[in-house]
Amino acid sequence: MLIDDAGVAHAEIVPLPAKRTDAELVGGLRRRLPWAQQLLFERYGAFVERTVRRVLGTDYHVDLADVIHDVFIEAFSSAHTLKNAEAISGWIRSVATHTACNTIRRRKSRAWLRFFAPDELPEPPQSTSTDAKEAHDRTYRLLSLMPVDERVAFVLRFIEGMELREVAEACRVSLATIKRRIARAERSFLAEAKSDPVLVLWLEKGDRWSQ
Amino acid sequence: MTQQLELLGKTVAKVSDEQAKVGETLFRARCRTFGTPQPIPSTNRRIFGALAAVTTATALAAGIWIHVRSLTNATPPTVTYQISGNSPEAAASFFETKHHELEVRFSEGSVITVLPETGVRVLGTKPQGANLSIERGIVRCNITHRANADWTVKAGPFDIRVTGTRFEAQWMPTTSHFELTLEEGSVEVTGPQVSGSQRVVQGERFVVEVNRGEKSLVGLGLRQAPAAQVASAELPVAKHDTVVPVVRPATTDWSTLAKTGKYREALSIVDRLGFDVVLQRSDAATARLLADASRMGGRPNQAQQALLFLRDRLHVKSETAFVLGKISADQLNAPAQAYRWFDTYLREQPNGALREQALGRSLELSKYAPRHRLLANAREYLTAFPSGAHAPLARKTLAQTTDAP
Numbered sequence: 001m002l003i004d005d006a007g008v009a010h011a012e013i014v015p016l017p018a019k020r021t022d023a024e025l026v027g028g029l030r031r032r033l034p035w036a037q038q039l040l041f042e043r044y045g046a047f048v049e050r051t052v053r054r055v056l057g058t059d060y061h062v063d064l065a066d067v068i069h070d071v072f073i074e075a076f077s078s079a080h081t082l083k084n085a086e087a088i089s090g091w092i093r094s095v096a097t098h099t100a101c102n103t104i105r106r107r108k109s110r111a112w113l114r115f116f117a118p119d120e121l122p123e124p125p126q127s128t129s130t131d132a133k134e135a136h137d138r139t140y141r142l143l144s145l146m147p148v149d150e151r152v153a154f155v156l157r158f159i160e161g162m163e164l165r166e167v168a169e170a171c172r173v174s175l176a177t178i179k180r181r182i183a184r185a186e187r188s189f190l191a192e193a194k195s196d197p198v199l200v201l202w203l204e205k206g207d208r209w210s211q
Numbered sequence: 212m213t214q215q216l217e218l219l220g221k222t223v224a225k226v227s228d229e230q231a232k233v234g235e236t237l238f239r240a241r242c243r244t245f246g247t248p249q250p251i252p253s254t255n256r257r258i259f260g261a262l263a264a265v266t267t268a269t270a271l272a273a274g275i276w277i278h279v280r281s282l283t284n285a286t287p288p289t290v291t292y293q294i295s296g297n298s299p300e301a302a303a304s305f306f307e308t309k310h311h312e313l314e315v316r317f318s319e320g321s322v323i324t325v326l327p328e329t330g331v332r333v334l335g336t337k338p339q340g341a342n343l344s345i346e347r348g349i350v351r352c353n354i355t356h357r358a359n360a361d362w363t364v365k366a367g368p369f370d371i372r373v374t375g376t377r378f379e380a381q382w383m384p385t386t387s388h389f390e391l392t393l394e395e396g397s398v399e400v401t402g403p404q405v406s407g408s409q410r411v412v413q414g415e416r417f418v419v420e421v422n423r424g425e426k427s428l429v430g431l432g433l434r435q436a437p438a439a440q441v442a443s444a445e446l447p448v449a450k451h452d453t454v455v456p457v458v459r460p461a462t463t464d465w466s467t468l469a470k471t472g473k474y475r476e477a478l479s480i481v482d483r484l485g486f487d488v489v490l491q492r493s494d495a496a497t498a499r500l501l502a503d504a505s506r507m508g509g510r511p512n513q514a515q516q517a518l519l520f521l522r523d524r525l526h527v528k529s530e531t532a533f534v535l536g537k538i539s540a541d542q543l544n545a546p547a548q549a550y551r552w553f554d555t556y557l558r559e560q561p562n563g564a565l566r567e568q569a570l571g572r573s574l575e576l577s578k579y580a581p582r583h584r585l586l587a588n589a590r591e592y593l594t595a596f597p598s599g600a601h602a603p604l605a606r607k608t609l610a611q612t613t614d615a616p
Contacts, residue, residue, distance in 0.1 A: 034368075038387060039422070041244060042491075045237045046524035053231055054224070065239035072244050135219065136226035158220035159227075186216065202219055 022085040029079035037076050040092070047089065048072070048096045051170075054160050055100035055152055057140035071099045090169050097152060097170040104148050134198050142192045142199070150185035157182050233525060234492030241384055242330070242346055290336050291318045304333040308348070310464055317341065320355035321362070328484055337361070340373075347488075349381040356396070366391075369402030369419070378411075385491040387421035465489070469500050474508030486513055490520050495527045502534070511542035532556035533565045536572060550579040557588075567592075571601030574608055586612050 020028070020039060028036025045068070052067050075095045082091050139159075143151045149171070156167045168178035193199040294306065295314035306313060307330040315323040315333075321340075325331050329348025333341060339361035340354070346367075354362050354373050362373040366382035369389050376396025382389055391400060397412040404419050404426045411417045411428070419426040465484070468477035481489050481501065490501060502517035518535050521527045536552030539545040553573045556563065563569070570592040577585050589605040589612070596602060 035421070038245065041241060042385070042422075045240070046233055047526075049231070049233055049236055049240070050228075050526065053227060057227070063239075064236045065243060068236065068240035069243040072240070132222050132226050136223045139219065139223050158216045159223050161217065161220060161224070186213070189216070199219075203215060 022088050026079070026082055026085040026088060029076065029082070032076065032079075037072070040075065041072055044089070044092045048092060051093055051096040051160070052100045054155050055097060056103065057143060057155070058137055067100060067103050070103075071096045074099055090166070093166075094170050094172060097156070098172065101148050101152055104151075108148075131198075135202055138196055138198050142189060142196065145192065146185060146188055150181055150188065153178060153181040154185035154189060158186075228495060228525070228527070231494060233494045234497065235494075238347070238385075238492055245384060288318075289338050290321075290341055292316060292333065292336070292341070305346075306331050317355075319357065319360075322353045324351040324353075326350065328488075334365070345380055345382045347382060347384050349379060351377075351379045353377045367402075368421070369400055369405075372399045372401075372408075383485050383488045386485060386487040388485060388487075389419040389421065390416065391418075392416045465504075466497065466500055469504040472507075474504045477504050478508045478510065478513075486516075490517055493517075493520070495521060495525050498525065499527075502531075506534070506538060506542070511538045514538055515543070528559050530556065530560065530563065530565055532559055533563075533569055536569070540572065540576070546576050547579045550576040554580075554584065567596050567599055567601075570596075571599065571604070574601055574604050577608055582612060 020036075025036055025039055025043075029040060048068055048071050049064065052071065053064060056064070056067065071092075075092055078095065082088065143154060146154070153167060153171060156162045156170055157164070162170070164175060164178060164182070167182070168175045171178060171181075173181070190203070193203055292315050295316065306315065306325050308325050308327050310327050312327060313325050315325065315331075317323070317336075319340075323331070323343065326349040329350060330346040331348075331350055332344040332346060334344050335342045339357075339359050340363075342363045342365070343350070343352075344365040350364070352362075352364060352373070354360065354376055356376070360373070364371040364373060364380055366380050366389055367384055367387070369382065369391075371378075371380060371391065373396075376398055377394040378396075378398060379392045379394070380390070389402070391398070391411055393411050393413050393415050395413055397410060400409045400411060400417060401407075402419070403421050404424065409417060409428070416429045417426070418429070465477040465480040468474075468480065481504075490498060493501060498517050498521045502514045502521065505511070505514035505517060515535060515538055518531045518538075522531050532552050532555040536549045536556060539552055540549035543549075550573060553569045553576070556565065556569045557573070560566070570588050573580060573588050574585070574592065580588070585608060589608040592599065592601060592605040593609070599605075
C-alpha cells in the first residue's frame with residue numbers, strides 16, 4: 001500500500017497499455033474489439049459530426065445523432081476493408097459522406113408518400129437572422145434542389161474547403177469525375193443563385209463575403 | 212467566381228459551426244452507438260421496432276400472467292418507484308438531468324439520487340430490488356438493507372452487485388472513467404480491467420480508467436499509516452474508520468461562473484463533472500470559455516487541452532494558435548513551443564487582429580526562430596507597425612542578424 005504526501009493511502013495502481021496508435025486502432029477495429037470501437041468514436045466523433053452536418057445542411061428533420069450512429073455502425077462493420085492505418089481519417093470521412101448521401105436519398109425517395117410535405121417548406125425567416133445566416137440557409141435551400149452527388153461535391157469543395165483529391169476520395173470517384181461533377185454543381189448553383197434576391201447580392205458584391 | 216464561391220462557402224461553414232451543438236449531438240450519438248449491446252442501423256429500425264412491439268406485447272401478457280400468479284402465490288410485490296417533484300423525467304424509465312438533481316424513491320425504502328448531467332435507466336424491478344443502468348454521470352444510491360435484497364447497478368460496462376449499502380457510482384462514457392465510492396456496506400464489482408470480481412468496502416474508492424488501462428483502490432480519509440501497515444499490501448482497507456464525505460457536484464452552471472470571472476469556482480465544478488467530459492461535450496464557444504477559464508484560473512495544461520480540442524476536433528483555428536503561444540511562453544515556460552505557436556498563428560491568420568503582438572512575441576523569442584523567419588518577421592513588423600511597441604526590438608534584430616556572418 002502506498003501513502004501519499006497528504007497521508008492518503010492508495011492501493012496498487014496497475015498500468016496497462018496506454019495510448020494507442022492508428023495501427024493498433026485499426027487492428028482492434030478489424031477484430032471488432034469494444035475498446036477500438038470506442039476509441040474510433042472518441043477520435044473521430046467530432047470529425048464525423050462535422051462532415052455529416054456539412055452534407056445535410058439545414059435538413060433539420062434528420063436527427064444528426066442518428067446519422068452519426070449509422071456512420072459508426074457502418075464503420076465498425078466495414079473496418080476489415082481498411083488496409084492502411086494512415087488512411088483512417090480519409091476512410092471515416094468517406095463512410096460519413098456515403099452515409100449522409102444515403103440519408104438524403106432515402107428522404108427524397110420517401111417524399112412521394114406525403115400528400116403534404118411540411119418539412120420541405122422553407123424555415124420561417126427569423127427576425128434576428130444576420131446576412132450570413134440568411135446566406136447559409138439560402139445556400140442550402142438551393143443545394144437541396146440539386147442532384148445528391150453534385151450537392152455533396154459542391155459542399156465538400158466550397159463549404160468544407162477540401163482539396164479536389166480529398167473530395168474525390170470522400171465521394172469514392174476518380175479525380176476526373178469529381179472535377180466534372182464540381183464544375184456541373186458550380187454552374188447549377190450560380191444559375192439558381194442569380195435569381196435569389198439575397199445570394200445575388202453576395203455574388204455581385206464580393207467584398208461582403210470577406211465579412 | 213470560384214474564389215467568390217469559396218468565400219461564400221467559408222461564411223456558410225462559419226454559420227454552420229456557430230449553430231452546431233456538437234457536444235450534445237455526439238453525446239446522443241454515443242449513447243445510441245454504445246448504449247445497447249447490439250446497435251441497430253436506422254434502416255432496419257422500423258422492422259426491429261415492429262418486432263419489438265410484438266415481443267413487448269407478448270412479454271407484457273406474460274408479465275401480467277406471472278403477476279397474477281405471483282399475487283395468488285402471495286409472494287412479495289415487485290418494488291415500485293416514483294420520481295420526486297413531478298419532474299418531466301417521471302414519464303419514462305430513463306431519467307436525464309441537466310443542471311438539477313432528482314430523487315427516485317423505491318417502495319421498499321431505497322433512494323437513488325441522480326446528480327446533475329446524469330442519465331440513468333431503470334432496467335427492471337423485482338420483489339428483491341431493481342436493476343439500474345448509469346448511462347453517464349453520477350448516481351448516489353442508498354439501498355435499504357434487507358435479508359433477500361438483490362440490486363444490480365450497471366455503470367457502462369461495469370456491474371455492481373448490491374445487497375444493502377450506501378455508495379456513489381460514476382460512469383463517464385466519453386472518457387471511460389468508472390468510479391465507485393463506498394460510504395457504507397460493501398459491493399462486488401465486475402467489468403473491464405477487473406479479474407473475477409473486485410470487492411469494495413466502506414471507506415474505499417475504486418477507480419478504473421478503461422481507456423488508459425489503469426485502476427486503483429483507495430482508502431479514503433486514511434491518516435498516516437504506521438510503517439508496518441504500509442509494508443503490508445494485504446491489510447484490509449475497510450478497517451479505517453474515517454470516511455471522507457463524498458462531495459456532491461454543485462448545481463450551479465460552471466459557464467455562468469466563468470463568464471463572471473469566477474474561474475476557480477467554475478473549474479471546481481468542472482472538476483466534479485470531469486474536465487474531459489465537459490470538454491468532449493463542448494461546442495466551439497463552450498470549449499473556448501473552458502480554455503479561458505483554465506488559463507485565467509491558473510491551469511495552463513487544461514487550457515492547452517481545450518485549445519487543442521478546438522483546433523483538432525472542432526477545426527476552429529482563429530486566434531487559438533496565438534493563445535497557445537501565450538500559454539507556452541507565459542505559463543508553461545516552453546519558449547520553443549511558444550515560438551512555433553506564434554509562427555503558426557502568423558501563417559494561419561496573416562492579417563489577424565493579433566498580428567502585431569504575434570510578430571512582437573516572435574521577435575522576443577528570436578533564439579528559437581530560423582534566421583530567415585526572424586529577418587522576415589522583423590521587416591514585416593517595421594513595415595506594418597513602425598511605431599509599435601516592438602519596433603526598437605525589430606530594428607535591433609535586423610541590425611544584429613544582418614551583421615552576423
